[in-house]
Amino acid sequence: MERVFSGVKPTGHLTLGNYLGAVRRWAEVDQHRADALFCIVDLHALTVDHDPGRVRRLSRQAATLLLASGLDPRLCTVFVQSHVDEHARLSYLLECVATDGEMRRMIQYREKAARQRARGGSVRLSLLTYPVLMAADILAYGTDRVPVGDDQTQHVELARDLAARFNQRYGQAFVVPRAAKAGVAARVMNLQDPRSKMGKSDDSGPGIVYLLDEPDVVRRKVMRAVTDSGREVVYDRERRPGVANLLEILAACTGGNPEALSGVYETYGALKKDTAEAVVEVLRPVQDRHRELCADPAYVEGVLRDGAARARGMARPVVDAAYRAIGLLPQVSGDGDGDEGGGSVEGGGGLGALNAAR
Numbered sequence: 001m002e003r004v005f006s007g008v009k010p011t012g013h014l015t016l017g018n019y020l021g022a023v024r025r026w027a028e029v030d031q032h033r034a035d036a037l038f039c040i041v042d043l044h045a046l047t048v049d050h051d052p053g054r055v056r057r058l059s060r061q062a063a064t065l066l067l068a069s070g071l072d073p074r075l076c077t078v079f080v081q082s083h084v085d086e087h088a089r090l091s092y093l094l095e096c097v098a099t100d101g102e103m104r105r106m107i108q109y110r111e112k113a114a115r116q117r118a119r120g121g122s123v124r125l126s127l128l129t130y131p132v133l134m135a136a137d138i139l140a141y142g143t144d145r146v147p148v149g150d151d152q153t154q155h156v157e158l159a160r161d162l163a164a165r166f167n168q169r170y171g172q173a174f175v176v177p178r179a180a181k182a183g184v185a186a187r188v189m190n191l192q193d194p195r196s197k198m199g200k201s202d203d204s205g206p207g208i209v210y211l212l213d214e215p216d217v218v219r220r221k222v223m224r225a226v227t228d229s230g231r232e233v234v235y236d237r238e239r240r241p242g243v244a245n246l247l248e249i250l251a252a253c254t255g256g257n258p259e260a261l262s263g264v265y266e267t268y269g270a271l272k273k274d275t276a277e278a279v280v281e282v283l284r285p286v287q288d289r290h291r292e293l294c295a296d297p298a299y300v301e302g303v304l305r306d307g308a309a310r311a312r313g314m315a316r317p318v319v320d321a322a323y324r325a326i327g328l329l330p331q332v333s334g335d336g337d338g339d340e341g342g343g344s345v346e347g348g349g350g351l352g353a354l355n356a357a358r
Contacts (some may be wrong), residue, residue, distance in 0.1 A: 006026065021188055026147070029217065038076060048127065065212075067289075073307060091261060122274045131155050140318055141311070146180065207226075221276050223273070227246075228241065228243055233268065235261075246272065253282045
């Protein structure tokens with residue numbers, strides 16, 4: 001069975017863009033058709049200045065929202081990145097294969113580093129190297145397919161390059177993954193700046209619909225969305241980005257087609273009203289289930305604990321094999337050490353162990 005890996009970074013509250021662009025498909029499609037792993041990539045949240053308590057709160061909230069959105073631990077693996085040591089172990093090995101030039105060419109690094117410097121802050125080394133950690137997230141599980149938006153495609157390409165380079169130099173250790181783009185509303189835009197993505201780390205609250213926004217808050221944000229000059233409701237991403245964004249959100253919520261929907265409306269007001277109600281209805285079951293899960297924190301903790309154990313069992317043979325392939329002396333297990341530490345010589349590893357596990 002094909003293996004799928006994807007993750008969400010706890011740097012902000014999850015948004016409508018996260019849900020329509022990724023999470024809903026994970027729940028409705030990926031967990032049913034693949035051996036799917038979904039990860040709260042909390043280590044990635046440390047690449048910029050952060051509040052430790054907030055990272056913990058957002059990590060728990062993200063996990064709860066993934067479950068509320070329909071991820072079923074009986075069908076997929078839901079876990080927290082930092083609970084599985086193999087991510088960090090493999091990341092260093094891949095740093096020894098990656099180059100400085102590759103890191104500095106990454107678009108997100110250049111953009112984020114520029115923003116940090118413009119604010120007078122320093123740029124953490126981890127911001128430069130985090131694409132390697134992302135590659136480790138993917139390669140540790142023998143991932144076949146990575147569902148991503150356009151802004152993350154470059155990172156999957158890096159993972160592909162590092163996997164192929166490692167395999168060529170040291171022997172077949174990794175599956176070379178491929179990126180898979182979603183369809184309509186894969187990139188929901190900010191309601192106040194329709195040429196920018198609706199990002200959870202964005203400071204522009206009025207333009208972002210969060211998954212836990214109350215219905216009246218959702219309606220207010222959508223009704224105040226920036227539209228375009230003119231009065232005609234036309235689907236044109238380049239010349240009418242505001243209206244196109246609303247049409248795509250409405251289409252994603254109702255299962256329609258944005259171009260066809262454009263012919264239904266004569267005014268921006270009517271389009272906004274229907275879009276707002278469609279968003280409220282899409283979020284209602286997620287919010288209801290979220291409230292139920294918050295009342296049962298032990299269940300969420302159990303899901304994350306079991307998910308980490310399952311993920312560890314998948315990743316450890318692959319990472320152990322990579323350690324051996326690159327030339328590191330295997331750790332001799334004894335008195336149970338092999339069950340807890342990394343690098344045990346027991347259990348085989350690499351693509352052979354990975355295929356056997358499937």
